[in-house]
Amino acid sequence: MSPDTPGGHGPPGSDPPLGEGAAEDLLRGICFKTGPPRIVGVELEWLLHDRDHPHRLVPPHRLEAAAAAVRALPLSAALTFEPGGQLELSSRPADSLMACVNDTAADLVAVRAALARLDLAPAGLGVDPWQPPRRLLREPRYDAMETALDRWGPAGRAMMCTTASVQVCLDAGEEEPGPLGYGRRWQLAHLLGAVLVAAFANSPFRQGGPTPWRSTRQSLWADLDPLRTLAPAGLLPPRDGWTAHVLDTPVLCIRGEGPWAVPDGLTFREWIRSGLPRRPGRADLDYHITTLFPPVRPRGHLELRMIDAQPGEDGWIVPLAVTTALFDDPEAAETVYRTVKPLAETAGAQAAPRNPLWAGAARDGLTDPELRAAAAVCFGLALEALPRLGASRAVQDAVADFHDRYVARGRCPADDLRDRLGTAPAHGTAHPKGTLS
Incomplete structure (x- = not known):
């Protein structure tokens, strides 16, 4: 998951003060923009490894050269x-x-070529198997984030510095009820999310050793500040639930001219009411949203944030294609909702990602029989829907190959990593080029 470097925010305190009612109106209006689903996007994070010796620490000057070359x-x-x-x-x-x-594929061709000239390669892994957290960016946002997340233990630094994901971005959905309605899509995202965690789990190692998890990345998210990373309570309609969640979550930081303040427990609603240390404005609300990390985040569209980075040059295409097909094809959306809805009983009352369903997905992958059965239905529906969405034969074949290699066998990419690297990814072993990409 990305710590979300935001842009477009005005200087601290430069816009008019925001009242509580105005903040609620803004959140209801900007976070669920409704209409027929038609737009899709993807955010791809990659670890950067030495091309020939992926277990070796890449020094900062090489990463700085890579950043300059790609920019x-x-x-x-x-x-x-x-x-x-x-x-x-x-x-x-x-x-x-x-x-x-x-x-996206065209961009990645250029990026890989630029990195290859520096003997570096982007690695599709949910968590770096070898390196401990090492923060390179020294900016007020990340200083504040580190301070705030350290209150909950070491998972925050690990998330910030050693994790990578595939985030699928889809329209919120139509105003009216139905398979493409925003309320249904919001529910579907949180139930299907556990299936996506299990099917695409790809992070079974951390700091040179195995973990109990197939998606260690997801386990790190579950260990962070729970208010900041939990889904909103499911009792309210999506707009109302998300609005309350945003305003009642503590602010991570208050931007200033010098080091940013990092209050402890001050919610955005309380900040509005108290007006201290200064009155918040629209830019502060926009910024606050970028510091909330639930598994599904509405920002006009829906960001699905639970998928580990995937192996291979084109591995990211499969979760993008499967998720888009299951959400945007009406027939698939209706059937998959009926398929995953019974999983709510497994989830229990606790919100994702801290409920038993999501924890089991991160730990067990598709060895869990319920998740394996649901994944099999999901991939079958996606394969039927992809031609209707105009997917190329290559994309359809990639999804079919993933199904045959993993889903049909109750496996996920993490199981391949465990087989390939053994009980631990030994620091002294040079793995073949591309093994972990």
Whole structure:
């Protein structure tokens, strides 16, 4: 997951003060923009490894050279670098699945070539198997984030500096009820999310040793500040639930001219009411949203944030294609909702990602029989829907191959990593080129 380097925010305190009612109105209006689903996007994070010796620590000067080389490329996607040096490409909103795939794939060809000239390679792994957290970006946002997340233990630094993901971005949905309605899509995202965690789990190692998890990345998210990373309570309609969640979550930081303040327990609602240390404005509310990390985040569209980075040059295409098909094809959306709805009983009352369903997905992957059965239905529906969405034969074949290699066998990419690297990814072993990419 990305710590979300935000842009477009005004200087601290430069906009008019925001009242509580105005904040509620803004959140209801900007976070669920409704209409027929048609736009898709993807955000891809990559660890950067030495091409020939992926277990070796890449020194900061090489990562700085990589950042300069990639920033010089004429990419269609937005480019950012995360606190630990991870590279992130955020595609432009595309009018179709294939437009998103083609634009992003072209960008990645250029990025890989630029990195190869520096003997570096982007690695598709949910968590770095070898390196401890090492923060390279020294900016007020990340200083404040580290301070705030350290209150909950070491998982925050690990998330910031050693994790990578595939984030799928889809329209919120239609205003009216039905398979493409925003309320249904919001529910579907949180139930299907556990299936996506299990199917695409790809982070069974951390700091040179095995973990109990197939998605260690997801386990790290579950260990962070629970208010900041939990889904909103499910009793309210999505707009109301999310609005209350945003206003009642403590602010991570208050931007200032010098070091940013890091209050402990001050919610945004309380900040509005108290007006201290200064009155918040619209830019502060926008910024606060970027510091909330639930598994599904509405920002006009829906960001699905629970998928580990995937192996191989094109591994990211499969979760993008499957998720888009299950959400945007009406027939698939209706059937998959009926398939995953019974999983709510397994989830219990606790919100994702701290409930038993999500914890089991991160730990067990598709060895869990319920998740395996649900994944099999999901992939079957996606394969039926992809031609209707105009997916190319190559994309359809990639999804079918993933199904045959993993889903049909109750496996996920993490199981391949365990088989390949044994009980631990030994620091002294040079693995073949591309093994972990």
